[in-house]
Amino acid sequence: MDPHPAAARFEEAVRLRRRRLEDAASQGRKIIGYFCTYTPVEIIHACGFLPVRIWGGVGRAEKAYSLVPSFICPYMRLSLEGALNGEFSFLTGIVQGYTCDVACGLVNIWKDNFKMDLCHSLPLPYNDNQDARIFLRAGLHELAGKLTQIGKGFTDESLEGSLALYEEIRSILAWIFGRRADRGLHLTSAEVLNIVQAYFVTPPEEYLDMLKGLKDDLASAPVPTDCGIPVLISGSIIEDAQVLTLIEQIGFKVVADDLCTGQRGFTPVAGQGEGPMERLMDRIMKRFPCPSRSHPDERVPRLLDLIRSSRAKGVIFLFQKFCTPHLADHPKVSQALKDAGIPSILIEMDEAGLMEAQVTTRLETFYGMLE
Amino acid sequence: MDTNRKSTKRLSTAKDLAKVVAEYYLECHEAKASGKPVGWMPPMNGGIEIFYALGLQPVFPENWSPVCAAFGLTPANFEVSERMGYSRDLCGYLRNIVGYVHGDMNGPSVPLGGLPEPDMVMSFGGGCIPAMKIFQVMETRFPKAKVFRADAPQVAVEDIRDHHVAYAVSEMHRLIDFLEKTTGRKLDYERLKEVVELSDKACLLWDEIMSYRRFKPTPISAAEIGIMFVMVTRQGTQIAVDFLTRVRDEVRERAEAGIGVIEDEKVRLFWDNIPLWYNMGLFNYFEKMGGVMVAETYSAAWSLRLDPNNPIEALAKKSLMSYSLVSCLSIERRKEMVLKACRDFAIDGAVFHQNKSCVPITLGQADIRKALAHELGIPSITIDADHMDSRNFSFAQFQTRADAFMEMLLEKKH
Numbered sequence: 001m002d003p004h005p006a007a008a009r010f011e012e013a014v015r016l017r018r019r020r021l022e023d024a025a026s027q028g029r030k031i032i033g034y035f036c037t038y039t040p041v042e043i044i045h046a047c048g049f050l051p052v053r054i055w056g057g058v059g060r061a062e063k064a065y066s067l068v069p070s071f072i073c074p075y076m077r078l079s080l081e082g083a084l085n086g087e088f089s090f091l092t093g094i095v096q097g098y099t100c101d102v103a104c105g106l107v108n109i110w111k112d113n114f115k116m117d118l119c120h121s122l123p124l125p126y127n128d129n130q131d132a133r134i135f136l137r138a139g140l141h142e143l144a145g146k147l148t149q150i151g152k153g154f155t156d157e158s159l160e161g162s163l164a165l166y167e168e169i170r171s172i173l174a175w176i177f178g179r180r181a182d183r184g185l186h187l188t189s190a191e192v193l194n195i196v197q198a199y200f201v202t203p204p205e206e207y208l209d210m211l212k213g214l215k216d217d218l219a220s221a222p223v224p225t226d227c228g229i230p231v232l233i234s235g236s237i238i239e240d241a242q243v244l245t246l247i248e249q250i251g252f253k254v255v256a257d258d259l260c261t262g263q264r265g266f267t268p269v270a271g272q273g274e275g276p277m278e279r280l281m282d283r284i285m286k287r288f289p290c291p292s293r294s295h296p297d298e299r300v301p302r303l304l305d306l307i308r309s310s311r312a313k314g315v316i317f318l319f320q321k322f323c324t325p326h327l328a329d330h331p332k333v334s335q336a337l338k339d340a341g342i343p344s345i346l347i348e349m350d351e352a353g354l355m356e357a358q359v360t361t362r363l364e365t366f367y368g369m370l371e
Numbered sequence: 372m373d374t375n376r377k378s379t380k381r382l383s384t385a386k387d388l389a390k391v392v393a394e395y396y397l398e399c400h401e402a403k404a405s406g407k408p409v410g411w412m413p414p415m416n417g418g419i420e421i422f423y424a425l426g427l428q429p430v431f432p433e434n435w436s437p438v439c440a441a442f443g444l445t446p447a448n449f450e451v452s453e454r455m456g457y458s459r460d461l462c463g464y465l466r467n468i469v470g471y472v473h474g475d476m477n478g479p480s481v482p483l484g485g486l487p488e489p490d491m492v493m494s495f496g497g498g499c500i501p502a503m504k505i506f507q508v509m510e511t512r513f514p515k516a517k518v519f520r521a522d523a524p525q526v527a528v529e530d531i532r533d534h535h536v537a538y539a540v541s542e543m544h545r546l547i548d549f550l551e552k553t554t555g556r557k558l559d560y561e562r563l564k565e566v567v568e569l570s571d572k573a574c575l576l577w578d579e580i581m582s583y584r585r586f587k588p589t590p591i592s593a594a595e596i597g598i599m600f601v602m603v604t605r606q607g608t609q610i611a612v613d614f615l616t617r618v619r620d621e622v623r624e625r626a627e628a629g630i631g632v633i634e635d636e637k638v639r640l641f642w643d644n645i646p647l648w649y650n651m652g653l654f655n656y657f658e659k660m661g662g663v664m665v666a667e668t669y670s671a672a673w674s675l676r677l678d679p680n681n682p683i684e685a686l687a688k689k690s691l692m693s694y695s696l697v698s699c700l701s702i703e704r705r706k707e708m709v710l711k712a713c714r715d716f717a718i719d720g721a722v723f724h725q726n727k728s729c730v731p732i733t734l735g736q737a738d739i740r741k742a743l744a745h746e747l748g749i750p751s752i753t754i755d756a757d758h759m760d761s762r763n764f765s766f767a768q769f770q771t772r773a774d775a776f777m778e779m780l781l782e783k784k785h
Contacts, residue, residue, distance in 0.1 A: 067737045069725050071460065098525045101499050105699030105734030108527075112702060112738045121700075123524040123535070126496030126503075131541040132522065138534030139524075292500055295507050295520075322460050324730070328504035331456035332511070 006217035007191040009210050013198035018087060021052060021201065025090035030151055033088060035079070035106065037265040038097035038124060038293065042280055043144050045204065046162040048152030051095075053200030054079045054088060058240045058352045067109055072102045073320035074351045075237050080106065083114060092150065093118030095143065097284075099292040100325055117150045126293060128285045136281050159276040165204050170269040172211045173199070177263045179218065181255050181310040186221040189233075189254035190241035196261050197239070228253035229370050232312040234303065234333075235319050236290070236326055237261050243318065243349060246360065250367050256310035258303055259318075264288045292325035296332040303333065307342055314370050315344040316363070343369060376652030377441070378594040381632050382625075384618040385595040391614055392438070395604050396483040402428035403487035408554045411486075411509055411516075412493035413502050415672050415693035416523065417686025420570050420607040421546060424563040425556050428487075432505065434603045435486055436467045440648035440759055442482045448474060449760065462501035463728035463759025469505070472512045489516045491553060493546075497523030498694045499731045519549045523690050527701035531691055539687035560682070566607040567686065568679035573606055576615035577673045583622045584666050584716045588631020590622050593642050593664035594654040602673040637661030638780045641713055641749075643668045643739065644724035644732045645758035653769070660777045665716050668732075671708055672697045702735035706742050713749055720780045721751035722773075728757045750783075752776045 013020070025031055032044045033054040041051040056078030064080040082088060093116045096107045104121055111119035122139055125132035144154040152158075173196070179185040180192065187195075195214070199207055231252045238244065238261050247254065257263050264287075271282025289299050307315065315337055319326045330346060337344050345366040347359050380386050403409050409428045412418045422429040439445050445463070448470030453459060455473060457466050477485040492513060494506035510518050522542055524535040547558050580598075583590055598618055605611035625631075640657055642664050647653055654664045672693045677685035695701045696708070713721065721743055723736045736753070743749040752772050757763035 069727075069730075069733055071727050072730060072734070101699065101731045102734065104525065105702070105731060108699055108702040108735060109738060112735075121525075121527070121530075123526045125522055125524075125538070127520060127522045131538060131545075135524065135534055135538035135541075138532075138537075142532065142534070293496070295494075295510075297507075297511075324461060324500045325504070327458045327461055328465065328501065330458070332508075334456065 004187050004191055004217075004221075006214045007187055007194060010191070010194045010198040010214075013202050013210070014194055017055070017201040021090045024050065024203075030092040031090050032118070032147070033091045033094045035076075035094075035096050035103045036099040037260045038099050038284065038287070038290070039095055039122070040097065040140060040143070040280060040284065042159060042162040042166055043140055043154070044095060044147060045165070046158040047144060047147035047154045048158075049092065049147065050203055052091075054094075055082070055197075055200070056237075056239055057082060058242075060351045067113065068106070071322050073236075073323050074349065075239065075320055076102050076106050078351065080109070083110060088114075091116060093120070095120045095122065095147075097122045097124050099124075099290060100323075102324075118146055120146055124284065124293070133281055133285070136284065137277060140277065140281070156276055159280070163270075163276050163279060165208060167270045169199065169204060169208050169211060170266045172208075172215050173266045174269050175215060176218070177256070177266075183227065183230075183255070184223050186218060186224045189244040189248055192254075193238060193241045193244055193261060196265070229314070229367065230255040230310065230312045231370075232256040232258065232303075232307055232310060232315045233262070234258040234315055234317050236323055237320065238318060238349075240349070240352065243347075243359065247316065247363060250360075250363050251371075252316070252363075252367065255312050256306050258288070258306065260290060263306075264290065290325065291329040296329045296336075299329065300333055300336045304336070304340055304342075307337075313343075314366065315342060316366070317344060317346040319346065319348050321348045321350040376650050378597075378651035379655045380595055380597075382591060382595050382618065382621055384614070384621045385598055387614075387617075388597050388600060391605075391610070392600055393483060395600075396486075399428055399430050399487050400484050408490045409487050410491035410493055410550075411489040411506075413495055413498055413506065414603045415498070416495075416521075416690040417543060418493055418521070418546060418690075419604075420563070420566045420682075420686055421543070421550065421558070423607040424566040425550055425554065425558055427550065427554060427556070429604070430486055430489065431604055432468045432472075432486065432509065433464050433502065434600070435471065436464045436759060437648040438483065439467055439471060441651075443649075444471070444481070445649065445759060445761075459760075462499075463757055465501040465505050465508075467759055469508050472509065489513050491550075492516045492518050493521055494518055495521035495523065497521065497525055497690075499698065499729075517549075517553045519546060521546060523694075525700055526691065526695065528692055528695045528704050529701060531688075535691060536684065536687055539691050540683055543683045543687050543690075563682045564679045567677050567682040569609060569612055570607040570689075571677040571679060571685075573602065573611040573615055574673055574675050574677065576612065576619050577602060577670070580615065580619050580622055581666070581670060581674070583626045586626040587639075587717065588629070588633070588636035589639065589663055589665045589716070590625035590630060590632070592632040592654060593646070593667045594632070594651065596646060596654075596667060596670060597651070599670060599673070606673075632663050633658050633661070635661055636663050637784060638719045638777065639663060639665045639717055641666050641709070641716070641718045641721040642724065643709065643721060643736060644726045645669055645729055647724070647756055647761075647764060648758055649761045650764070650766075656773060657777055660774075660781065662777055662780070664722075665718060666712050668705070668709060668712075669697060698731040699734040700731075702738055705735060706739045709739050710742060710746060713743060713747055718749060719784070720776060721749060722776075723751055723753045724758075725753050725755050726758050727755070727763045728759050750776075750779065
């Protein structure tokens with residue numbers, strides 16, 4: 001499939017992200033980094049900051065090993081490598097919604113090694129009940145208070161505005177994911193990844209305009225005729241579009257995903273409740289669950305629904321090497337898929353170039369099974 | 372190959388530990404046989420005191436893993452869990468207990484009779500991810516057990532605020548409600564106060580015992596750290612207080628008499644991270660060259676105070692602090708603790724166990740090492756190993772590094 005012209009702006013946003021963010025910072029824009037999509041970006045934005053998901057990128061870590069062991073995920077290793085190379089000098093601070101142990105540790109390591117105005121880890125409740133929401137609300141207000149000290153004031157109105165902006169973004173992304181599941185999307189999965197990655201590094205106002213333009217283009221585009229074996233991708237973060245290109249070159253077609261760089265990170269579009277804080281909390285509590293925050297028994301039915309609704313014929317688990325939450329759930333989740341008659345395969349991704357041949361062989365074998 | 376070595380203990384009370392361990396597991400089996408409800412739970416939280424106050428039997432699957440390592444059961448357990456699809460990159464506690472519960476749990480070859488099956492599973496979020504995942508597996512493995520899903524804020528000790536405590540307190544009340552409804556027992560708050568007081572006494576004794584490490588020569592070393600078994604399984608009981616009192620008395624007597632772990636203590640060492648449970652003898656390794664492993668970080672999890680007059684809040688705070696004190700939730704606090712211990716105990720060198728089975732404790736070690744070197748001039752080495760899986764440990768590599776380190780420290784002393 002030829003590259004879609006409307007998707008080029010997103011690819012450019014990703015490619016030029018560092019320079020653009022450095023320019024923004026030099027013009028006085030304060031930028032807060034985060035690792036995990038459970039971080040409440042709406043609060044950060046409502047306090048006048050630009051929230052940016054810290055990237056790991058593609059490459060090899062060297063300097064990072066002076067601070068962390070090799071047995072943590074490549075995303076965390078490479079993002080630290082980037083930080084040690086000055087790649088994130090535009091950051092005013094880091095805020096992280098607690099998800100996995102490694103992200104939590106890395107926030108503290110960044111705090112110890114890089115000068116920033118704020119390093120805050122936000123504990124999130126695992127249960128959803130009245131006390132849990134009281135606790136979450138207090139935590140969000142504490143965060144807003146800290147951000148206010150180094151940014152602008154936080155009000156219900158500013159949060160309302162941020163919520164509306166992000167909800168609109170998520171609703172268009174949901175539309176794109178829906179088209180993909182309906183086989184009506186004229187984009188490769190690498191292009192879809194670029195669209196998502198651009199979201200993490202672009203001011204949301206600008207990103208919404210880009211998305212609206214894309215939606216118009218896609219709505220009028222002809223329904224694609226090319227097809228492959230429809231699969232769902234499940235895992236945490238994917239940054240290297242090459243692996244997705246490889247998957248589609250082999251003959252698969254990604255029709256759905258369970259990724260934080262995909263559908264999972266944007267589902268649901270909005271929460272319910274009276275007032276912006278209640279809606280924000282409701283969405284956090286009702287997120288399509290990541291294994292770091294949930295029981296596989298809660299994830300499996302939702303995953304099966306997604307597989308059925310997208311008519312995927314198989315699942316490719318694409319895990320970051322050493323990712324404990326996903327690896328720990330995998331035996332149970334893959335067994336549940338097997339019981340439901342859905343074949344799956346597990347691919348672990350390490351730093352660039354470390355496992356390419358193995359990945360190709362395994363994917364080709366899986367294709368042969370499904371063909 | 373020098374694995375599966377037991378440590379050499381010098382305290383007679385520490386040698387009594389085997390009896391304490393056996394009695395605990397016997398009690399667990401007797402509880403099951405007599406119909407007393409058995410609950411499986413994670414360690415280092417306030418649930419244990421609630422259990423003992425209600426006359427219920429707590430069992431700690433995480434604690435069972437070191438027992439498996441000591442008895443050489445881990446390879447078989449790993450084989451089971453790996454066959455089920457659990458990756459070798461996962462924490463060894465998780466792989467061991469998952470393998471254990473899906474294998475020959477109470478077979479004749481299992482020491483101490485194994486673990487009695489749970490009537491209740493205290494599943495939870497709030498510690499490390501592998502611990503949470505362990506209990507999720509237990510829920511499935513024991514479908515008849517009643518499940519309580521607990522929650523605790525993951526927050527650095529220095530960042531604990533009122534709303535964290537309030538949520539932890541509400542979780543304590545929810546746990547009590549669940550246990551009362553499930554078992555039909557009623558919590559006597561006066562009894563709970565007594566239990567919390569015993570727990571506090573155990574913590575005080577713990578700190579007192581650890582403080583004798585300031586003596587030169589040290590009367591107690593990390594080789595005796597197995598005594599923490601009572602802090603994990605017996606907190607809130609007279610058994611823990613009595614045992615620790617005996618340990619304290621012996622340690623005090625040895626300190627006052629100037630009796631050290633070894634006769635000629637030349638170098639005082641510090642250990643960071645969980646011990647190698649399958650090779651506790653490593654703590655004695657340095658002794659042939661005059662080195663004593665005086666202290667370690669893991670014991671800090673029980674360096675707490677509990678207010679018996681406010682037992683629920685005390686237990687809530689314990690639940691908030693214990694994990695934070697030993698994990699990457701609070702690298703700043705860990706750094707302070709390590710530096711203080713190294714100052715107080717006149718440490719000459721530190722050994723950092725880069726532990727493939729415990730990322731939360733391993734993360735931050737590089738920062739702590741730097742601080743030790745820059746602020747106190749204390750050198751350190753890193754050894755690559757795993758607290759459960761001996762396949763991730765090379766004794767030869769350890770030996771090379773440890774010997775060179777000791778030579779350097781001895782040279783520095785002269």
